[in-house]
Amino acid sequence: MKVLDLFRREAGVGGLRFLVLAALSGLSNAGVLAIINVAAANVQDKADNFRNLVLFGLAIALFVVTQRTLMIEVCEKVERLIDRMRTRLVERARRAEYLDLDEVGRAEIYACLTRETQILSQAAPNIVIAVQSAILVGFTLLYMAALSETAFLLSAGFTLLGAMIHLSRSGEVKRQLRAAFERENALIEGLSDMLDGFKEVKMSTDRSDAIARRIARISAEVTRMRIGTQTAYATDFVTSQVTFFILTGIMVFVVPNVSQAYIEVVVMTTTASLFLIGPVSNVVGSLPIFANANAAAENITRLEARLGSVGAGPAAVAGRFAGFRRIVLDRATFSHHAAGGESGFRVGPVDLTVERGVTLFLTGGNGSGKTTFIRLLIGLYPASSGVIRVDGAPVTAAALADYRNLFSVIFSDNHLFAELYGIQEIDAALADELFALLEMQHKSKLEDGRFTVTKLSGGQRKRLALIGSLLEKRPICVFDEWAADQDPHFREKFYRVVLPFLKDRGITVLAITHDDAYFDLADIHVDMKNGGLNVVRTASAMAE
Ligand SMILES: Nc1ncnc2c1ncn2[C@@H]1O[C@H](COP(=O)(O)OP(=O)(O)OP(=O)(O)O)[C@@H](O)[C@H]1O
Incomplete structure (x- = not known):
């Protein structure tokens, strides 16, 4: 039961306080039943009536206090747990190695950070009610045992039978939920294809239709799987209700014929068995929510494991390579x-x-x-295999983050950040110089560490990316075909002005290029x- 493990381990739900509150709330709930039963049997006795009324009021008061505290505390703890988990997931994703993140895929990370945490949040109150209802079933069975051994054995037997039927099916349901989760992730991927490639989709009805067909097919598969699990639960729910109707029927129609002693308590045991229907329905009704929450807890735990640990690791030595002289592969x-x-390649x-x-x-x-x-x-x-060394020292896993901090990179499929994340103090003079150098001063500017305008042409966006990159003031700049989408004027300017500008400032430049006209400038x-x-x-x- 991953979800219970998670709630107990990380939110402290399921500890002694939780169990005591749930037991008190269940006890007060069963108390209401017992008092009503006793009072109904003695309505003529005025003194008893008053005492029962007081007890009735006390039982309700106890129920209100314990149930309310229980639910508020649990929901609060679970919300805090979800907050911690979300932050931890983001942290793990951030620290994951690029290849690991690439392998996990965006769809699963989005799903866990949004849908799965939401399922856990919505499940918390239901799980409380289910646990409290299970405790109430226990108390009601005890109450029955006090009234009649036969009634107790019958009720306990039926409850056990119901639980066993459900457990025998839970493995299949779990498998179906996992399959549905995976197909739902494929659905997110299909939607990303449609939205990320919207221009291409818009330009081809065939492509648009094919994507829509794929999404519809996966959506139908998910629907089939979800209907499968919901059908199993609907069957469970109706079976449990009918089981208790039959149980109550047996208590009224069959048992009095075989047990003389039972006749005296038949009304009370029947009321108690009817009273069982509510909490049992709560337990059965919460099973789908519980199973979904369980699957969500498993999915999040699995993702966390795949993304790796966020343990402290070896302490980073900021700037340990800042004064480097040479990098050797x-x-x-x-x-x-x-x-x-x-x-592979x-x-x-x-x-x-x-x-x-x-x-x-x-x-x-x-x-x-x-x-x-x-x-x-x-x-x-x-x-x-092999090794990268900086001034003779191998770049170990512990030193990797510091090593990467040497580089400012513009990938060929770069993401232009409107906000200059991570630059503590922007060098305003350098920014002005770069905007002028790249002829962007009339197109965009920097305000509060953000580019005011980023909706620009492809070439202009690359120029803004270059400005952002150079403002990082890293000792090495890497350009993956930066000039590919520049016009001839800017291509020339990049090779003949920007690169010498960087060289004059002692910046190392590694540039992937196809522009053979400029090869001799390297x-x-x-x-x-x-x-x-x-x-x-x-x-x-x-050569020196
Ligand atoms: N993510 C990946 N997974 C598996 N193989 C890959 C991946 N990316 C690239 N490759 C393989 O590596 C080869 C080299 O790709 P790479 O992107 O390094 O080439 P490139 O020289 O930069 O090409 P281009 O000039 O087209 O950008 C590819 O032919 C491909 O087979």
Whole structure:
């Protein structure tokens, strides 16, 4: 029972206080029944009547206090647990390695952060009522035992039978819920395809229809699975109601014929067995909610495990590489995983030295491995073998975050952040200089650390990204085909003005490029073919 484990372990729900409150509330609820029963049997006795009225009032008062406290406390604790869990998930996602996050996929992370936490939140009051109802069933059975052994054995037997029937089916229901979760994630993926690729979808009715058909097909599968579980629960619910109708019938029609002693308590036991129907219905009615919450708790726990630990780990030494002189790749390789267990594309083994302050161009045909190599070099992909050293010291897992902080990267499919996250103090003079250099001063500006306008052309958005990147003031700038979507004027300006501007400031530049007209502007030109790296040219200036 993952959800109960979770609530007990992380929210303290299910501790002694919770059980005492639930027991008191169940006891007061059963007390109301017992008092009504006793009072109904003695309506003529005025003195007894008054005493029973007082007890009746006390039982209700106890019920109100305990039940209210219980529900408010549990919901509050569960909401706090969900808040902690959400924060922890975001933290784990943030700290996860790029490849791990890529493998988990966005759909599952979105689902756990939104839908699954919402299921837990909505389930909390239902679970309280179910636990409290189960306790009430226990008390009512005890009350029955005090009235009549036969009635108790019958009721306990029927309750046990119902529980066993449900348990025998819970494995199948659990499997169905897991399958529904996975298909719902596929649904989110389909929706993302439609929304992220909306322009492309809008431009082709065939594509639009095909996406709609796929979404409709998955939606229908999810619906079938959900109906399957709901049908099982509806059957459980009706079976449990009928079981108790039959139980009550047996108590009235059958047992009095076989037991003389029972006749004296028949009214009270029948009332008690009727009283059982409410709490039993609560328990049975909450089973789907409980199963959903259980599946949600399992999904969140599984995701947390997949994303890895957020443990403190080795302390980061901020700026440990800030004064670096050279980065050396020593027989470094990286292999992509391929579908179907085949070995994937491999880059390397690469031997390369990047001295501080150089401008390095990386060229090669499509699919030759440039992007993969750059991701290996900047520490986004872990080396499958070999090592990266900074001034002789290997970049270990503990040093990876500090190593990555050396680089400011504009990926070919970059995300333009309107807000300049992570820049403590923006160098206003540099910002003005960059806006002018990239001719963006009339298009957008910086206000409170944000670009005022980001709805711009593709080339202009890349220029804003460049401004944001340079304001980070990292010692190494990486550009993955930055100039690809610039007009000839800006392409020229990028190679002839921006790159020298960076070189003058001692910034190391690693640029993937296809612009052969400018290859000679690099200090080092390396070319890639089939994942292998070949140094084409090293400028004499760097030969010292
Ligand atoms: N996420 C991935 N998973 C598995 N294989 C991948 C992945 N990304 C790339 N590859 C493989 O690596 C090869 C090199 O890809 P990469 O993106 O490094 O090439 P590139 O030289 O940057 O190409 P381009 O000039 O087209 O951008 C691809 O041909 C592909 O087979």
